[in-house]
Amino acid sequence: MLVLEVICSLIGWLCLYILFCYTFTQRGPEWNCRLVTLSHGVLIVLLTAYVVFIDGPWPFTHPGTENTDLQTLAMIVCLGYFFFDLGWCLRYRSEGPVMMVHHAASILSILLALLLGESGCETCGVIFGSEITNPLLQSRWFLRQVGRYDSLLGDAVDLLFIVLFATVRVGVGTIMFYCELTSPKPSLIIKVGGVAMYVLAWVFMVDIARFGYKKSRAKYRKWLEYRKLGEENKQKLDGHSGKNE
Numbered sequence: 001m002l003v004l005e006v007i008c009s010l011i012g013w014l015c016l017y018i019l020f021c022y023t024f025t026q027r028g029p030e031w032n033c034r035l036v037t038l039s040h041g042v043l044i045v046l047l048t049a050y051v052v053f054i055d056g057p058w059p060f061t062h063p064g065t066e067n068t069d070l071q072t073l074a075m076i077v078c079l080g081y082f083f084f085d086l087g088w089c090l091r092y093r094s095e096g097p098v099m100m101v102h103h104a105a106s107i108l109s110i111l112l113a114l115l116l117g118e119s120g121c122e123t124c125g126v127i128f129g130s131e132i133t134n135p136l137l138q139s140r141w142f143l144r145q146v147g148r149y150d151s152l153l154g155d156a157v158d159l160l161f162i163v164l165f166a167t168v169r170v171g172v173g174t175i176m177f178y179c180e181l182t183s184p185k186p187s188l189i190i191k192v193g194g195v196a197m198y199v200l201a202w203v204f205m206v207d208i209a210r211f212g213y214k215k216s217r218a219k220y221r222k223w224l225e226y227r228k229l230g231e232e233n234k235q236k237l238d239g240h241s242g243k244n245e
Contacts, residue, residue: 002076002114009080013040017084031145033088034138040081041134047074048128052121059125059176064118064185071120078127079110102200106130109193119190122180126197129169129176136161155219162212170205173198 013036020032052059055070067075086103089095095103113123140157143149177198180186186194 005076006079006083009076010083011080013081013084017088029088029092030094033085034141036081037085038135038138038142040078041131041138044074044078044081044127044131045135047077048124048131051124052128057121059122060179062185063122063180063183064187064190065121067113067117067120071124072114074124074127075110075114075120078131079107079114082107082110098200098203102204105193105196105200109190109197112190112193116187116190119186122176122186122194125176126173126194129173130197130201132168133161133164136164158212158215162208165205165208169201173201 016039017032017036020035021029024032024035051068051070051074055068056062057065082103086100086107089100089103109126110123113119136157140149140154140161143151143154143157148154177194180194181191
């Protein structure tokens with residue numbers, strides 16, 4: 001039954017991709033795949049937010065507890081998407097080894113939680129923390145495609161992405177990781193999966209920190225150039241006024 005439900009989730013995401021392909025015929029496969037990714041990001045963040053913050057139990061205090069029906073549903077929806085995205089990435093060879101390892105680790109972690117029938121609350125918490133930045137990441141890519149990335153909106157998207165990733169995925173993720181390791185309830189294999197996901201989060205954090213530093217440095221240089229140009233123009237205007245007098 002579980003296998004059938006995951007297959008249905010996979011078919012659902014595949015059908016959505018085909019629908020986007022027929023709707024946006026002038027766009028390439030990556031555009032349509034990222035639309036699916038954006039749709040999944042919004043849906044799974046809303047679903048896991050309800051699971052974690054409303055339906056419960058709280059993942060920081062109840063790791064390793066038996067999965068609820070809603071937790072199982074959220075994990076099935078997410079697992080079907082990851083199978084779809086992994087297949088697409090293999091087909092078009094669009095991602096590097098780190099992202100492929102992330103996909104594989106995510107699939108194995110969710111599979112373990114589903115097959116063991118436990119640790120659904122912290123798994124949904126990790127999914128929420130991992131996917132909350134996904135809509136921003138896709139928005140950044142779409143802004144690039146339509147030529148709107150080099151703008152105030154693009155800067156705002158990048159800043160919000162970095163802040164959310166650092167505070168939620170790394171900051172809150174560290175607390176959850178500690179609770180997972182110190183709790184006696186989760187099985188050892190679940191804890192090993194948690195270690196893998198935590199290490200990957202830090203790998204991404206290092207890359208994001210480098211990106212943020214490079215972009216900030218480029219923005220600062222650009223600001224200095226504009227300031228220097230403004231001062232030169234002001235001096236020319238003052239000199240021109242003095243000659244006229």
